[in-house]
Amino acid sequence: GAGVSQSPRYKVAKRGQDVALRCDPISGHVSLFWYQQALGQGPEFLTYFQNEAQLDKSGLPSDRFFAERPEGSVSTLKIQRTQQEDSAVYLCASGLQGLYEQYFGPGTRLTVT
Amino acid sequence: GNSVTQMEGPVTLSEEAFLTINCTYTATGYPSLFWYVQYPGEGLQLLLKATKADDKGSNKGFEATYRKETTSFHLEKGSVQVSDSAVYFCARGREGGATNKLIFGTGTLLAVQP
Numbered sequence: 162g163a164g165v166s167q168s169p170r171y172k173v174a175k176r177g178q179d180v181a182l183r184c185d186p187i188s189g190h191v192s193l194f195w196y197q198q199a200l201g202q203g204p205e206f207l208t209y210f211q212n213e214a215q216l217d218k219s220g221l222p223s224d225r226f227f228a229e230r231p232e233g234s235v236s237t238l239k240i241q242r243t244q245q246e247d248s249a250v251y252l253c254a255s256g257l258q259g260l261y262e263q264y265f266g267p268g269t270r271l272t273v274t
Numbered sequence: 275g276n277s278v279t280q281m282e283g284p285v286t287l288s289e290e291a292f293l294t295i296n297c298t299y300t301a302t303g304y305p306s307l308f309w310y311v312q313y314p315g316e317g318l319q320l321l322l323k324a325t326k327a328d329d330k331g332s333n334k335g336f337e338a339t340y341r342k343e344t345t346s347f348h349l350e351k352g353s354v355q356v357s358d359s360a361v362y363f364c365a366r367g368r369e370g371g372a373t374n375k376l377i378f379g380t381g382t383l384l385a386v387q388p
Contacts, residue, residue, distance in 0.1 A: 165317075194375060203278075203363050203378030204318070217375065252318065256374070263376060265310075265318040 163187070165266035167253050173272045174243045182238045182269045186255030193236050194263060195228055196252040204252050210236060211258065243273045280364045280379035287354055287386050295349040295382045297338075297364035306367035307331075307340055307347040308376065313360045321349075321362070354386045 166185045174180050186193050191212055196204035197220075206220040212233035221228070225244075230236040240247055250270045254263035281296040299307065309321040309331070322331030324340040324347065331338050336351045347364060364379040 192374065196376075201380070203365075203380050204376070206375040206377070209375055220375075254318075262320055262323070263374075264320075267317040 165253055165255055165264055167251075167266040167269050169269060170267065171270050171272075173274060176243060176245060176273055178243050179239065179241045180243055180271065182240075182251050182271070184236045184238070184253030184255075184266060186234065186236070186253070187264055188234075189257075190255035190264070191233075191258040192256040192263070193230055194254040194256075195236070195238050196254065197222075198250040198252055198268070200249070207238070207251075240271075243271075245273050247271060248273045278364050278366050278377055278379040280362075280382055282380070283361075283383035285382060285384045287384070289356055289386055289388050290353045291386075293349070293351040293354045293358075293384070295362055295364075295384070297347045297349065297379060299345050299347065299364075299366045301345070301366065304342060307338070308365040308367070309336070309338055309347070309349050310363040310365060310378075311360045312363065312381075318363065354384070356386045356388050359384055359386045 168183045193210040195207040198204040208228045209217040210230045225241045227239045250268040252268045253266045256263045278299045306325045308323045310318045311321045312318050322333040324331040327342040329340045338347050338349045361381045361383050363381045365376045368375050
């Protein structure tokens, strides 16, 4: 079966541009997570959805970051007015409700120049 | 605070050598613990997990035991192969609350030489 997919795989943005990163979770997975992974670091939690409801956005670093999952399936992470410190790999993960196991996508590597 | 600390890499071993990657966590309770692996050019994959104290997770010859006394979850393998070369991440689940988010360590690069 298909795993979690993310697009684009690589994105280069000029400072100040807006970007949108897409995540297609595994079909039927209720939970969806976004993580940010800086170079040489472990992933850090950004936000969590249960179906279409965003239940936790405590990890979003600023109000320039916005995530949505309007129909409880595909999710988009949007970063407005990108800054150099936003350069990282953005990981999406999905899972079944109530279980800790999360299935990760390949990530989108964002480089802000 | 709640965090995960794992040994820094890179760890370089010869094929068939014994592997240990240390991981300790801080928590007020007993969170689930995980090891994830990231092979070159691939996404994170769950390697093994343990959901309560004294549980042993195992997969592909790797093992880790949930030790509440030492708040540790060290990863071990008796005989590594070149194909085990990857970055290994220790992680813990969050206690309580609605979010099953994971808190990761910084990762340990393992390089196995033939």
